[in-house]
Amino acid sequence: MFEIYQFTCRSDNFGVLVHDPKYNLTASIDAPDFETVEAALHEKGWQLTHIFTTHHHFDHVAGHKALKEKYGCLVIGPEKEKDKIPCINQTVQDGDHLSFGSVAFKVMETPGHTLGHVIYYCPEVGVLFAGDTLFPLGCGRLFEGSALDMWQSLQKILALPGDTKIYCGHEYTSSNADFAMVIDPENEVLKKRFEEVKAFRDADKPTVPTILKQELLTNPFLRVGDYNIRQKLGMLEASDEEVFIEIRRLKDNF
Template identity: 60%
Template sequence: MAVEIEQFLCRSDNFGVLVHDKATGATAIIDAPEERPILEAIQRTGWQPTMILTTHHHGDHVEANLALKERFGLTIIGPKAEASKIPGIDRQVSEGDSFQLGDEEVRVIETPGHTAGHVSYYLPKSGVLFAADTLFALGCGRLFEGTPAMMHASLAKLAALPAATTVYCGHEYTLSNARFAVTIDPTNSALTKRAKEIEALRADDKPTLPTTIGVELATNPFLRAHDPAIRRNLGMERATDAEVFAEIRKRKDLA
């Protein structure tokens, strides 16, 4: 991998992330949930940030934008569709755009659903995806501004990435997601095994992330609306994939 990554907790359950290009020293902050833990991570690593990559406008992802920009003089990059809501934004990006983090290409993937303009950032050289609140380990983001069809399409884009892609998400939600997932896909042995592993990790106060696209394809019910066992369990054998996804999302909202 051409980049080094430092993941750490912010607020109560947000993940902060620093991404460091080893060849050039360029460093990005993925979202800015809280200033103090980000500053501690910068001090711990010695990496000086040059940019913030903002995924969406929610306060728990942009709270420290202005403070960090003032302190480091960095560039804030974020989704064009939400530019008016992102503090300090300097560069607006949308589907198909790319830019450099040192020697590393960063590609922008529009992934609306959680918010109307949410984007994810993909580093093909290192095989890393920063999905924020679109794709979670064993889950997906709540639909605050988008529709089920919109989120289903966004997840399909991410699911099409190479299976080995390492995925960093915005929150430590995996334990509750696992407990829900087994109600949707109870005969999935890979999911059952993973749920036990997650219980053990959280019992030891260890993070459950990052994950991979391959692991999520095998165990995340939100990426498995096509699966016959899930469809039988839901009584939706003749429904479309989008309809099955919508039902799973509805059940998670009520769980």
């Protein structure tokens, strides 16, 4: 139903273009910078029609103004961050459905990394654009929201089908893998994934997208109920939220 083209930009950001050939629409998921998004459009021969913004951080909106000037594209972003997103002309909030050619994206608010952060989920294609909320083997840093906000946001992702393909804003997987091995060293699936991640990064290949069910088996932030992790943290009796908050605290100091 659509083609997805991912490319690297800035130091560790991903740019993503989503193209619907039938309706000749192309959306950029965020716009980390003008030149790289423009080069990707040129390479594919696509005309930009939409920008779907996940949050207001500079490395996600730096290309908005120049792309809007060049293409006159529709700039969509979270209602709660509309004053911080350049050239925005359509706002979205939790539960909105955003029509895009043959499909629709469901908008979910996921506060934590920023207070107004949104993610875009397309059930027809089984793909999620998670911005800086969930990363392979990790989750977003808490710049504005609390750990509890982030935990509740991640529950929305956990409710999606296991085979959901997840794109995100950065290549952080190698350092996330190092941390995951400290928290969950007995996990055989994680050990194997750790080796894969290192091999991919050594070959300069991206580790994104990921698949939700793979995260459920290996991402410590989603495995707070795991006995071995709880035992390792000395938190066998704690609530899931408490374990999550502790793992986030440990990662911040890793």
